[in-house]
Amino acid sequence: MKNYIQSGDTVTAPAPAGGTVSGLLYVIGSLIGVATITAVEGVNVPFKTSGVYELPKTSALAIAVGDAVYWDAANKVVNKTSAGNTLVGYATEAAANPSAVGRFRLNV
Known part of the structure; x- marks a missing residue:
């Protein structure tokens, strides 16, 4: 299938204002996910979206x-x-x- 991108259980997005702490939940717009890493604002962070x-x-x-x-x-x-x-x-x-x-x- 040519249009498959990824499974979607992890989605990368910029860390929101204040950054992220690994293991905490974040709501970015309508995206809900648990940060997999601690990062400062704006850094791309993988968020787990299921589990x-x-x-x-x-x-x-x-x-x-x-x-x-x-x-x-x-x-x-x-x-x-x-x-x-x-x-x-x-x-x-x-x-x-x-x-x-x-x-x-x-x-x-």
Whole structure:
């Protein structure tokens, strides 16, 4: 097939304002991905766009398997609040209140 480019599970894009930290989630426009490297703003970074990741969450929040989760860019955590946040995926494991992290499948 002549028009095939790549599988799409990793997409390279410039690091957003403030740069990236390897393993953290970023929303760039409508692109959702986990940075694979730490880089300064503007450097091309491979972002993983699929898979299950352990990510920071709102500590005082219980999350059940299958709950839709959203990225709170201001606080850099996953939560269940859709208003003003970006849908990033679904919980693959329950996360208790309190707990600092949860496991989530990225919404591709």
